[in-house]
Amino acid sequence: xxxxxxxxxxxxxxxxxxxxxxxxxxxxxxxxxxxxxxxxxxxxxxxxxxxxxxxxxxxxxxxxxxxxxxxxxxxxxxxxxxxxxxxxxxxxxxxxxxxxxxxxxxxxxxxxxxxxxxxxxxxxxxxxxxxxxxxxxxxxxxxxxxxxxxxxxxxxxxxxxxxxxxxxxxxxxxxxxxxxxxxxxxxxxxxxxxxxxxxxxxxxxxxxxxxxxxxxxxxxxxx
Amino acid sequence: xxxxxxxxxxxxxxxxxxxxxxxxxxxxxxxxxxxxxxxxxxxxxxxxxxxxxxxxxxxxxxxxxxxxxxxxxxxxxxxxxxxxxxxxxxxxxxxxxxxxxxxxxxxxxxxxxxxxxxxxxxxxxxxxxxxxxxxxxxxxxxxxxxxxxxxxxxxxxxxxxxxxxxxxxxxxxxxxxxxxxxxxxxxxxxxxxxxxxxxxxxxxxxxxxxxxxxxxxxxxxxxxxxxxxxxxxxxxxxxxxxxxxxxxxxxxxxxxxxxxxxxxxxxxxxxxxxxxxxxxxxxxxxxxxxxxxx
Numbered sequence: 219x220x221x222x223x224x225x226x227x228x229x230x231x232x233x234x235x236x237x238x239x240x241x242x243x244x245x246x247x248x249x250x251x252x253x254x255x256x257x258x259x260x261x262x263x264x265x266x267x268x269x270x271x272x273x274x275x276x277x278x279x280x281x282x283x284x285x286x287x288x289x290x291x292x293x294x295x296x297x298x299x300x301x302x303x304x305x306x307x308x309x310x311x312x313x314x315x316x317x318x319x320x321x322x323x324x325x326x327x328x329x330x331x332x333x334x335x336x337x338x339x340x341x342x343x344x345x346x347x348x349x350x351x352x353x354x355x356x357x358x359x360x361x362x363x364x365x366x367x368x369x370x371x372x373x374x375x376x377x378x379x380x381x382x383x384x385x386x387x388x389x390x391x392x393x394x395x396x397x398x399x400x401x402x403x404x405x406x407x408x409x410x411x412x413x414x415x416x417x418x419x420x421x422x423x424x425x426x427x428x429x430x431x432x433x434x435x436x437x438x439x440x441x
Numbered sequence: 442x443x444x445x446x447x448x449x450x451x452x453x454x455x456x457x458x459x460x461x462x463x464x465x466x467x468x469x470x471x472x473x474x475x476x477x478x479x480x481x482x483x484x485x486x487x488x489x490x491x492x493x494x495x496x497x498x499x500x501x502x503x504x505x506x507x508x509x510x511x512x513x514x515x516x517x518x519x520x521x522x523x524x525x526x527x528x529x530x531x532x533x534x535x536x537x538x539x540x541x542x543x544x545x546x547x548x549x550x551x552x553x554x555x556x557x558x559x560x561x562x563x564x565x566x567x568x569x570x571x572x573x574x575x576x577x578x579x580x581x582x583x584x585x586x587x588x589x590x591x592x593x594x595x596x597x598x599x600x601x602x603x604x605x606x607x608x609x610x611x612x613x614x615x616x617x618x619x620x621x622x623x624x625x626x627x628x629x630x631x632x633x634x635x636x637x638x639x640x641x642x643x644x645x646x647x648x649x650x651x652x653x654x655x656x657x658x659x660x661x662x663x664x665x666x667x668x669x670x671x672x673x674x675x676x677x678x679x680x681x682x683x684x685x686x687x688x689x690x691x692x693x694x695x696x697x698x699x700x701x702x703x704x705x706x707x708x709x710x711x712x713x714x715x716x717x718x719x720x721x722x723x724x725x726x727x728x729x730x731x732x733x734x735x
Contacts, residue, residue, distance in 0.1 A: 221731075221732040221733065224732065225733075290689075290690050291731070292689070292693065292718040292719070292730050292731060293717075293718060293719060293720065293721050293726075293727045293730055293731055294720075294727055294731065295731045296718070296719060297719070297720070435719065435720035
């Protein structure tokens with residue numbers, strides 16, 4: 219095969235994108251565990267680890283720029299690099315959102331709405347990100363569409379969680395002497411947690427959409 | 442001009458209401474390669490060069506195999522492919538330059554407008570007035586800049602105000618400002634890039650319909666190359682440009698359509714340049730343009 223050096227660089231790019239996704243998913247899992255157990259150490263691990271994800275992002279971004287500038291990729295190679303370039307942005311944002319979850323853990327005082335199953339929502343987002351990256355690695359377009367459908371389910375879960383919190387706030391007056399400010403902070407934090415998890419799902423769909431484009435030049439899932 | 446008398450399977454009636462009695466039948470440019478496939482385009486474009494089953498042999502060796510394609514008018518069409526794939530041979534079929542090679546034999550039909558250029562009554566010299574050519578290496582004649590540009594006008598006995606035509610041709614070739622005060626000086630004293638633009642001015646002076654370019658920038662430095670590429674883009678407003686290039690990035694930059702020839706003289710894919718370089722249909726084309734072979 220000609221252009222062996224070029225092919226090695228393409229292979230290396232894919233390996234690095236997949237490695238970055240493993241780090242990001244690991245951080246997301248840790249953040250969810252930290253949230254569940256109110257584990258400050260785990261939360262700090264996620265927060266401090268964000269710089270590693272940022273470094274990976276910058277390194278892979280440079281690889282993409284170098285390939286574009288020096289190798290003039292076309293056709294499937296071009297779509298692979300363009301898709302990878304976009305996907306690492308989604309991964310980096312997922313890392314940021316995991317960091318948010320870590321910060322919510324540090325700030326959390328009370329488990330205001332234990333009936334809101336944040337972990338179930340979190341598990342679904344982890345699954346979506348993992349599947350999206352698996353589809354990227356395997357060039358699996360069928361899974362891309364499945365992730366898009368999963369996002370509808372995730373959105374429904376998030377909407378249900380948010381509405382149940384707001385409904386409870388409207389219907390039940392505070393009569394146990396709890397300070398309003400404290401509850402407000404906890405409720406806001408919970409709503410932000412749900413919102414951030416919902417956004418992680420959106421990023422998983424973005425990854426699936428770029429993967430579909432990469433494999434089949436099909437932009438159906440983009441926007 | 443009309444192509445209504447052409448018996449070419451690729452020619453389809455325009456789907457839009459004709460507004461002009463002389464309107465050229467608009468053809469499906471990509472049809473004929475993969476009929477019924479997704480590459481058959483819906484956009485209709487006027488074609489000016491129609492190859493229909495062109496085969497070329499050099500002695501017993503076949504250089505082109507059954508080439509059927511329609512080159513759209515007033516666009517830049519690039520021909521790419523590995524060495525020996527027949528792309529330059531096809532270019533030379535269009536103005537019958539292959540006639541000058543004793544060993545070459547051409548079969549099939551090649552229409553320029555309404556006329557098969559291989560009809561016995563076609564005068565190759567008159568044909569070349571309609572089809573100008575620019576070669577890889579700048580080849581100005583050892584004459585003045587003026588005489589270089591006016592050469593075709595004189596030998597083809599083209600009337601009109603030659604001074605005006607020379608000036609206009611040099612302007613179109615983006616060379617006028619650089620040479621207007623030295624028209625009597627030798628064309629050989631110009632730089633390589635200027636010489637190539639002089640050759641382009643010479644090619645367009647007889648006001649051809651089609652300009653063939655065989656690797657016109659491969660002997661030039663990057664600055665001169667970019668000037669030629671800009672010029673090609675401007676020329677396509679008035680002329681049909683067909684360019685053979687080994688430089689795939691150049692083809693991607695400057696052409697509207699790209700034809701990919703592969704070894705054995707086969708036209709494998711012909712489509713919008715954007716499609717060829719972003720999502721080619723054929724794996725062999727993808728492998729070639731991504732450098733996996735060739």
